[in-house]
Amino acid sequence: MEVVNVRKIFGSGEGQVAALDTVSVSIRENEFFTLLGPSGCGKTTLLRLIAGFDFPTAGEILLYGQDIAPLPPFKRPVNTVFQSYALFPHMTVADNIGFGLEMLGKPKAEIKARVAEMLKLVKLEQFAKRKPHQLSGGQRQRVALARSVAKRPKVLLLDEPLGALDKKLREETQFELMDLQQNLGLTFVVVTHDQEEAMTMADRIAIIDKGEVMQVATPAEVYEAPGSRFVAGFVGNVNMFEGKIARxxxxxxxxxxxxxxxIRTDNAGTAGAGTAVTFAIRPEKIKVSSKKPAEAVNAIEGEVYDIAYLGDMTVYHVRLDDGQVVRASTMNAARITEDPLSWNDRTWVSFRPDAGVVLTR
Known part of the structure; x- marks a missing residue:
């Protein structure tokens, strides 16, 4: 799928608002693709344009080379799973799954066989005769998925599909979705504002802000090599130092x-001397110690401002002498800390020259 120079304007005259501003995205076949961004950034608008619930002001939406932007939703080979699931409360699970096939006029024998196949796929065979209100949130989500997949769309669109689930169930269902996508061999396009969810499930992520695509990359690339200050700050935790390239x-x-x-860095790219830059470094790349590391290229002294023990890791907030607060995280690999630190202790934070990245925008 190719989204080519798509714009979407809401309103008219002075009240015009550009929900999407010349957006171009390429989505590969059989890819788990995620649209990630804060509320109001335009990610759901883009999903609705692909689904056909809205039409672009300008641009093309190509599916296997065909522009589907002018087509109504029912003529597009795509299906959508909504956050609310939108199940029919008076129908059984089996009837909900088979509803779309009935609307297409499929033979009863084919519908029965397809429904049985979908029930097995989402592991709900024993719940076929239940009504939606008799299911858990995770089970209702799987019914909605099965109903959408039953029509064998080329692309499945999911709008915050796990938003209504509690944290533990959401984490479990993320892996179920990944397995389902692999088994079906379909292209999944998922909208979410949950960074952890996107990082876990996606083959690639499109980071969107204020109607613009800021970066499209794999989760590892987005995290380790963000393309801008916004991406670095939006995905995960990060420390940023403002400065200029000295040499x-x-x-x-x-x-x-x-x-x-x-700060000495090995990742300055093409930034030349005098260029205003931001040095971004993740908390886990920073070491905290009570003594200055003997061989550290970058070592800065400060005071422990706050400590958060999270079980698997400990997070330190260190206030540097210039007032900036640096966040550092340390895995608790041993039961006893070799270099215990407490509030208000003087400490050193240090990091390797290849640990951070230099951002120019």
Missing amino acids: GEAGSASIDAGNGLT
Whole structure:
């Protein structure tokens, strides 16, 4: 699927609002593709345009080379799973799954066989005769999936499909969705604002902000090599140091971060001397210790401002002498901490020159 220079304008005259501003995205066949962004960024608008519930102001939506943008929803080979699931309360699970096939006029024998296949796929064979209100949230979600997949669409669209589930069930269902997508060999396009959900399920993620696609990449690339300050700050936790390139060559550089702080990095890219940059580094890349590391290239002194023990890891907030607070996280691999730190202790934070990235936008 190709979304080519799509714009969507709501309103008219001075009240016009651009929900999507010249968006282009390429979605591969059989890919688990996620649209991720904050509320109001335009991700659901893009999903609705693909589904046919809205029409673009400009641009094309190509499916296997055919522009489907002018087509109504029922003529598009796509199906949508809504956050509310939209199940018919008076119908059984089996009838809900088979409803779309009935509307297409399929023979009863074919509908029965397809419904049985879908029930087995989502592991709900024993619930075929139950009504939606007799199911758990996770089971209702699987019924909605089975109903959408029964018509064998080329693309399945999912709008916040796990939003109504509790945290533990949501985590379990993420892997069920991934297995289902692999078994079906379908293209999944999922809208979510949950970063962890997107990182877990997606083959690739499109980060959207204010109607623009900021970056399209794999979860690892989005996390380790964000393309902008927004992406770095939106996905996961990050520390950012503002400064200017003091000197550098072949990708390595020294960054003047003010107040006498110089950061040495191996990931400066093409940024030249004098360029205003942001140095971004994830908390787990930073080490915390009571003594200055002897061989650390980047070591900064500060004071422990806050500590959060999370079981598998401990998160430290360290206030540097210039007032900036740095977040560092340490895995609790051993039951006893070798270098225990407490509130208000003087400490050092340090990191390798290849641990962070330099951002110019």
